[in-house]
Amino acid sequence: NAGVMQNPRHLVRRRGQEARLRCSPMKGHSHVYWYRQLPEEGLKFMVYLQKENIIDESGMPKERFSAEFPKEGPSILRIQQVVRGDSAAYFCASSPSEGQNNEQFFGPGTRLTVL
């Protein structure tokens, strides 16, 4: 499967716990984006990463949220001390290197439920 991979697909956490969401981009893609979709709302940009670099994190809450894309391994979106309002679908997308008109391809998403 050469598509964007995300795991877990479903994640249940209690308030105050940590959530770790993983994303492996499509083969040959070096740009990763995270989006969040709250129930009955549109997709909102959170963060844009390249290998070992955060390029744009303007959509990510300043507290409790962090993201990384290490040299080896998947991109990780980490949410500390989760609250009920963090319940949402978190989608990762990837795109090829610059100059490809930025077509982004989405993974299946991680649906986070905070009890």
Place this chain on the structure above:
Amino acid sequence: QKEVEQNSGPLSVPEGAIASLNCTYSDRVSQSFFWYRQYSGKSPELIMSIYSNGDKEDGRFTAQLNKASQYVSLLIRDSQPSDSATYLCAKDSSYKLIFGSGTRLLVRP
């Protein structure tokens, strides 16, 4: 004003008809525009991308872009019940995508 605006619908069309989905955006800087289809509970799927004024056709889908009017549309010919989904319009903004809230399309058998 939202950066990308779409009518939430639902837009209901009979099977075999042309479905017309519209989107407006608020700036003259964006150069790339995208249509995604999202089935309930699933992830967005890229249908069309368009970068130049005019029409771009791919199978039953035609995207239309008018940068002067800040307007992009998606036409679906010979609509099928399987086309029933939410269609998301997006613009590129410094590599991040800004999405509209989506239009729900319902194709009646």
